[in-house]
Amino acid sequence: MSEERPFNYLFDSAALNESLRRNKAVVCALSASYISTFAGYPLDSIKSRLQTTKQPITIPRLAALVYREEGLIGFYRGLWIPLITISFVRAASFTIYTRTKEYFRDHHWLTHNNILHVSTTGGIGGALSGSLISFGSAPFELVKVRRQLEYSIAASKGLRIAKPPSTLEAVRDIFRTNGIFGLYTGFRLHFVRDTFGTALYFFEYDGLRYIMGRLPSGEQGSTPAWLPIHNSLVPFLCGSVAGVTSWALIYPLDVVKTKVQQRALAGEPSRTVWDTFRRLVRGPDPKNPKPILYGLARIYRGLGVSALRSVTTHGLLWTFFDLTASYIDRLPEGRQSNIDQQ
Template sequence: MAATGGYDGAWTRRARTVDDWLAGHKVVVSATTASIVSTFAGFPLDSLKSRLQSSRENLSMARLAAEVVREEGIGGLWRGFPLPLITISIVRTISFTIYTSTKRILNSTADSPTSNEAPWFDLHLGVLNKNRTADVALTSLIAGGASGAVVCLGSAPFELVKVRRQLEYQIYRDSHPELFAPSPPPQKSVPQPPKVVPLTHTTPADVAAEAIECTVASAKPRPPPTPQFVPPTTLQAVRMIVRSLGPMGLWTGFPLHFVRDTLGTALYFAEYDVMRFWLGGGRGDGKREDKFGSTTTQADLPAWARGWLPAQLVPFLCGSLAGVTSWALIYPVDAIKTKAQQRALSGLAPRTPYTQLRRLVRGTDGTKPWLSGIGRLYRGLGVSMVRSMLTHGLLWTLVDWTSGYIDGRPVERLAERLA
């Protein structure tokens, strides 16, 4: 595309090449940028969520956060962060790529207009492409499910290492119960009158020697000091998992991970796309182009939303609601998965998902009230909902903004202004 200012020099041609590359990799660039920012912002809440799920105590989020900061420092809230920063960005980029490509395969026909991005699989089914809610929902369910199923194969080991880093102190306590056993209550002793022991020796040297013997005999041996907890690094954590569980141990809890990611991702993308569709994000209608070919992803809001909802907040609102509701539906699966992984990492005997679910809901003796048990199953949901609202709202806002920014050919614009 030629610059509109009439100048088409070397810098403009280079800028055009950069913009063409960005347009051809828009999904990758947008998803990676959004993932880095949203992961950093939401990681402390994700760490607190994992700790609440595995804790045996009924703690509030504020109290747990205070304990983490007191025992581990403020960095404890970001413990294990570098690995998720890399892996989540990669996973979300792959997830978005599979999701958008699957939607294109389902909806497009052979004569459909093509985008700047080269398809990874040139197939056109031409189904579920009508401009109605049912087609949008079914397309996103299929595309999201395919994305979650494929991505979880590679993300399961990284998820396990993340859980291992987040729950290091609790795993240490579970694997060393003798160090954290409660002390017996002190016994009340009846005061006894001082016992006078007649001395058998009268010389000063004998008296001193006998006093030393009495002191040594009455001295109680001190227990060995408790070894200080030293958290391992990420690489050390991986080695510990492989050493204790074997190489396939990195996929501990994979069946539950597969169910969680496949179902959760399908619901997540379907809810987001349906809400965007209801708020004016139709399939190709209502889009406007500027002189550089930039297209806005948000069309005019429907009449019922114009009075209270700014168009700029639509991605954040839809992303937040989709993240919260889909996560709430699959939260029990995530809670059981986290407990199963914690037990495996602590060297404890495994339990079936049904047994773990029954123990969480009904307690170890099976007498816990149902409502209380369900509340235990959803422990940490509050902090998880806050995390989902923040991370997914930011994610879609940044994805939307970055995509629009790339569509506007920013490098060519800059070259035109400097020409």
């Protein structure tokens, strides 16, 4: 028998490979999420500013203004929040999504290989994922919005800040002003947005992957003749389309949520969801409402940069998710790994 290596007990590659297989959804979600979040965060920051600004402004002009006043760090203000929470949100989200699909498969529910069953199981998994995750993600997103809008919130208070507070200081300020429940400001809107948005997202993604030739085993088959693209581009295409279209459908709700949270953080009188939506669309004066098209344009302000962010983040997310999953699937089995180490 060959001599045992001294580090076999410290680093067992067979055990590591087996652990990666058991937790494949978590590992794939984490690795893909960190890359996609860092790539798309500047666009998310610009989106939040566009949603709350009262005067029309182009994206390049706003980006130049942010850079001039806050520097490059302004585009990444609050980045640590999603990077920290992504370990919880993405891992839990994909785990709930995949476990729900496995549960349906094990109980022979909606198991026919057609687009309706494939999309529906994905949508149900997404709805469960979005609703459950919202309880943990809502406080972190509120702090992220606070950090992104610090300058506009200070301006609404008639203040001018020379140096923005840190993330910890922002949390303390929210807690000091509104108590522990202040971290759940706008939670109902957040819950509805995440439940329906995540359901739409996974519904569309699984439906698109079915159309693009994904096999029941999960492997990518031949793409349809009307769109003959390389198999490696399929996750990016499906993730981008699902991200953009699902986000566009729930975008007005996100705008209202951000506006409600901004007013609460600035200490301004609260308004109902309907009143906030009406004022955004028709203006503050009910006797002299603004044209409906002008209001809709304001509601969808920032959708362009949001769409670009969705293409970037969700395309990269699923691309790296599939790459990581393929890598884990190709790992040697435990028995073979032990033989190789001897």
